[in-house]
Amino acid sequence: MINFNLMYMLILIPMILIVSGALAILHRKKESAFIVQVVLLIMNLIFAILFFVTGGQTIAFSVFTIYSFSALFIGLFSLLFLLIIILTYKHSMKFNYVSLLISMVYFGAIAVSTSTSLIITIIGIEMVSIGSIFMVLFEKRDSIEAAIKLFILSGSAIAILTVALALIIPYDSTFAITAIISSGPLNYILLFSLLLFGVGLLFEVGAFPFNLWIPDIYEEVQGNITAMLSGINKKVAFVAIIVVFGIVFVRYWYIFSEFFSIIAIFTMFFGNIMALIQTNIKRMFAYSAISQSGYILIGIATASQFGFEASIFQIIAHSFMIIGTFAIVMLLEFRNIKTLNDYSGLMYRNGFLGFSLTIFILSMIGIPGLMGFYGKFLLFASAINANIVILAIMGLINSVISVYYYGRIISIIFKSSNKNKIFIDKYSYFVILVALSLIIVFGIYPTPLIIASQLASSSLLLL
Amino acid sequence: MIYIILILFAMLAAGIALVPISPRALCRRTALIFSGVIFAIILHMIFNLLVYNILPYSESLAYIPELNTRVLFTVTPISMILMLMTSIISIAALLSIRPILERERGLSFLIMLFQLSSIGLFLSYNLLLFFMFWEMGIITVFMLINIFGSSEGNNASMRFLMYSIVSSSLLLLGIILIYLYTPAHSLNIDTIIANSATIPYAIGSVIFAIMFVAFMIKIPLFPFHSWVGSAYAEAPTSGSVVISGILSKYGLYGIFMLFVMFNTTQSMRISILIIAIISAFYSVFVAIKSRDIKVLLAYTGMVESAIIMIGITSGNTTGYYGAIYGMFAYGLSIALLFLAAGTIEQMYGSRSVDNIKAIVKNSASTAYAFIFGVFAATGLPLTGIFIADILIFTSGFESFGILALIPIVTIMIVAAYLYRIISKSVLNSKEPTLAIRGLESDRIFAYIIIIAAIIFIGVFPSIILSIFSAS
Incomplete structure (x- = not known):
């Protein structure tokens, strides 16, 4: 007799979502599939918030653990997928096919953030990747x-x-996500495994040496998929990094700390310097997203609870910024507005788009009063706190470099040359508005999110 | 009585909210009305202080408990005076917006926003809050230069933004270091003052140096000055008034707070004094070389900032009084000069000193405002700067001896050069008169407000000084 806990719904709903997605293919109309998916995602969001508030730890179906960390990310991913589905619904040719793929990606994201076993983590990552590849093809x-x-x-x-x-396998044949108990102080096979885990996950994150194709991919696919790739797929990989290195390899923190410090510095510089020379806005934001991944890696490189807290905060902050940004970029791309110069006078062509893009960019720069600032503040503070001052200084240098291209976009947005009005549909308006208001609200009053990331990082098994 | 700070911020927020939605004909007037109310509130605070001796107001709300950050606003005599200056200059800047020729809605909005960030900055007694208003001011000024500036405004604003972000990155680094090394992990300035002795000496001097450089960029002092000419010159008239009058005080106020927070040694103060002296001489030589009237005034402003630095570094009470008095008086005089210079640029369509002739024939009010501004900036008796100079150089002489008196030379050079401009460009009546349409009465009113304030603080210095002594 299974002792049914209400919180199993957190896992069940994504499964139901996949079934409903599969049924949606048989349907001709896309409205019903859309409504079912939105309702299920909102339910899951509510359950996640409920669980996060009550706290505790529950194991569901033997392979999924739900604790504060995973509840936070289930909530986050539910909200993000809600935005992506609304964006896709309006702008997709074959929404019914895509909705199945989206629910598959969603289930993968949930599996990664709740898994108790490394196998489930990898399967989750695989589901996310396969779903996104087919979405790219379909759109x-x-x-x-x-x-x-x-x-x-x-x-x-x-x-x-x-x-x-x-x-x-020789050291831990259960693959359970618990700290590996090894005999010696430094075991070379485990070390190799650690490095391979790092490299594999950094491929997904898009960190420095493994990211050369990412801007190409972002540029070629449709905007809503770009938003998903950078706003969700990358963040899933970060969740996997936090789980694998914050729990499984936590004993070897001094090794992965150095590894991630170097990667973080190179990633930030690569993203920012390449973004300086772009003229295509989508490529520019692709590189900017790469540099932002570098910032997030700073917190992981500190290998401390404070650092993980900062990374979690910045993951949340950046996912909203980048989804909002790519939603705007997508809308403008449909109107053949692609390069930097095409953006001139955006503020006077559509005040809402101009204003929100400015706010997103200011948040990426890290202007206080917006969400991005607290992420950066916590990240740099955690780096100094962990005595890796060089990371904080490199981060600050990169903030300065990034201002050049961000500021250039802002100044182009406000240039008054073109006054043809642009009109946008209400679905996209809603998505951008949600992202914008979250960034402003949590920028002015970040306390709840800071507490949430603190709880989430302290629920991990850290040294 | 306690809620007066909240009322002040509510008025600012209401003004900012109402300007974008009020009808086109009324938006500038809306901003003016709210600025007037704010001016009245500040006067009310000063009145309370002088008559009933009520100080300080402090407003504290829980904000981010995890970072030990509270919304902490404290009215000190210093912030009161700087707020008064902000308010006067903002009103003058709003009056100088030309209703039909300029995009008044955006300009009024940005000036109101800048007023909010300045008043917030001068009031905030928590470093994180200070940093928030600091960045808000930077972005506002960037927008002012970028959107409403001249054709070169784009490059000027980018240069300004780059310098500013370097400065605020350093400031952020300093704030993070203070947060981590203060035993209470607090960013409230009073806690930092109480705990500054417990910060290790090496860390303390690193923090001091980082934050000092950050503020130096914003004033600016010598090696970090290259944004100042273009930013001041390419800004719109009303923008350059607020930038020259208020923005440079951000850095000076920051250094002032830095001296309050950390104990400084005599050798440190002497090296800062030498930086200030070099900066004064460097900028005076750039000023006399330049033919662009706004660039010239920008570097004149740098000379004045360097002189205020002498008052701050002297480290005694007279010096602090002189520095604050100087910030107030110099801020008003440089704002007046930029107001006149902006008007001249609009009249002649050129900023070059060679092209500007016979201002007094074309617009007598502008000419006399410019002349008065020059008198004020060069420290003529009965203007506020006369008092400030006396206080600053007295205290400098007490602390450093004859070394602190050297920059008097720079005032003389500036004076000589500015008087030459007066005789060649302003009062030169031999040149033929251009057909230039008259000024709006609003702008004359703006001149009058600033001139009245300068004369008032020059004739009755005791009122301002008694604000200090009340603390």
């Missing part, structure tokens, strides 16, 4: 190249992760 006719690039990237990531997993 746009001429995006086969992007799909293949994404396929090769995710394929190599998963292959590397599988090898890394295989190397652990």
